[in-house]
Amino acid sequence: MIILYQFPISHFCEKARWALDYKGQEYKVKNLMPGAHIKAIKKLAEKSSVPVIEHDRKVVQGSAEIINYLDGLSSDKPLTPVEPGARSAALEWEKYLDREIGVSIRCYCYHYLLTRPDQVIPMLAHRGPWYGKWVLRLGFGKLSKIMRKHMRINDETAADSLRRIQAALTRINERAGSDGYLVGDYFTRADLTAAALLTPFLQPETFDIPWPQDPPPTLAQTVKELKPQLQWAQRIYDRYR
Incomplete structure (x- = not known):
């Protein structure tokens, strides 16, 4: 049985979940809590990032590497x-998209969501340990600073991320x-x-996350403005997910 270590909120983890489902692989999910996940993942792999899969004593880290593994597992x-x-x-496109959309959309969304702990904490804790929301509330100030530093999230990088997303679309x-x-x-x-x-x-x-009903205005406006450019991606999602 494949074990997937992940954050439900992560779009890179969604990429791995989609690949597992598309390939028809049975797998068990282990949802981790941001911050606390580091200790668990470092026992398995060199880096602390997710997604990670464990299968037949093999550990594969990263969404692209997971797709490689799954295609090797089954034709x-x-x-x-x-x-x-x-x-x-295909590999060049994937590398480009991981960087220009994956990293950029994470930076842009968190730049605004981290200003609203009431909205982002339920998303970060979704389907994780029962105590997740309480722990995240207590340590949110520290976690927010760590995320902003580690992911280089600030006004300047958020603006640059939006430009990159628009160019990629x-x-x-x-x-x-x-x-x-x-x-x-x-x-x-x-x-x-x-x-x-x-x-x-x-x-x-189908992306089971408690999206905020009243998201930060700037983020909501961006999503609204980009909607015409998202129609192709929506078609792919509807048809293959």
């Missing part, structure tokens, strides 16, 4: 193209159009990566 419903050119293109839509794909004419890890990492903006019902 059914491959996410990585076999043809060398398409394979290279333009590139995605120019390449895929309204009903195409990022590589070739079929669904690959590139498409999965794009849609999964955009879930904080898409906020699909």
